[in-house]
Amino acid sequence: MKKILNKLRNGLIVSCQAFENEPLYGSEIMAKMAKSADIGGAVGLRACWPQDIRAIKKVTNLPIVGINKVVTKDTDLIEDIIITPTFEAAKSIYEAGADIIALDCTNRKREGLSVKELIYKIKNELNVLVMADISNLEEGINAAKYGADIISTTLSGYTKYSPQIKKPDYRLLEELVDKIDKPINAEGRYWSPEEMIKAFEKGAWMITIGGAITRPHLITKRFSDALKSYKESL
Numbered sequence: 231m232k233k234i235l236n237k238l239r240n241g242l243i244v245s246c247q248a249f250e251n252e253p254l255y256g257s258e259i260m261a262k263m264a265k266s267a268d269i270g271g272a273v274g275l276r277a278c279w280p281q282d283i284r285a286i287k288k289v290t291n292l293p294i295v296g297i298n299k300v301v302t303k304d305t306d307l308i309e310d311i312i313i314t315p316t317f318e319a320a321k322s323i324y325e326a327g328a329d330i331i332a333l334d335c336t337n338r339k340r341e342g343l344s345v346k347e348l349i350y351k352i353k354n355e356l357n358v359l360v361m362a363d364i365s366n367l368e369e370g371i372n373a374a375k376y377g378a379d380i381i382s383t384t385l386s387g388y389t390k391y392s393p394q395i396k397k398p399d400y401r402l403l404e405e406l407v408d409k410i411d412k413p414i415n416a417e418g419r420y421w422s423p424e425e426m427i428k429a430f431e432k433g434a435w436m437i438t439i440g441g442a443i444t445r446p447h448l449i450t451k452r453f454s455d456a457l458k459s460y461k462e463s464l
């Protein structure tokens with residue numbers, strides 16, 4: 231497991247995800263996305279659902295941070311725990327070949343096992359690396375205490391009580407690096423190589439980037455929004 235962490239150190243993980251309502255939805259497409267990230271120099275991948283992880287494993291040997299998003303209600307992400315919410319969700323991505331299991335470790339109300347119980351069960355029964363997706367320092371400290379191997383800023387901005395900012399949460403990153411003696415993954419709203427470098431300067435062990443690389447509709451929107459503002463300024 232140390233070997234995997236060393237492989238990811240100072241490296242870029244590319245998140246290859248598309249929901250059913252996105253044009254790129256589908257395991258075959260995500261596998262092509264993952265292969266492209268591999269060719270481009272990623273040292274790891276983040277992927278969702280067993281079927282996507284299986285498809286990606288066929289085309290690359292890069293370590294995979296697996297998640298299993300389970301949407302049970304038709305409501306938005308802020309309210310719901312959807313990233314690998316249960317042991318069963320974790321087990322199915324582990325069986326699909328995920329090298330690291332990422333899961334929601336926020337303090338939001340959840341059903342079934344608590345974050346502490348869930349991390350313990352995954353570590354104990356699957357013996358796999360766990361990445362804690364958190365939204366503030368307290369959640370990070372708790373997840374580290376409960377046995378998570380990597381703490382990730384993934385959910386900052388996606389709980390009601392974390393800062394609702396458009397940029398990466400560098401402050402949380404700094405706090406985690408300062409207070410937790412475990413690898414910290416910088417993730418969430420990184421859009422440029424400069425922003426990425428800043429995360430490493432602040433002590434990130436690794437960084438995960440999704441939208442800026444693998445969501446063409448968001449990339450296009452960034453350009454079209456800039457154009458719109460420019461036209462409005464004339």
Ligand SMILES: CC(=O)N[C@H](C=O)[C@@H](O)[C@H](O)[C@H](O)COP(=O)(O)O
Pocket residue numbers: 245247297307384385388417418419420438439440441442
């Ligand atoms: C909040 C949430 O559900 N985040 C998800 C977690 O897997 C993904 O939708 C993000 O794309 C990923 O975290 C990477 O972040 P960004 O796409 O901002 O680079």
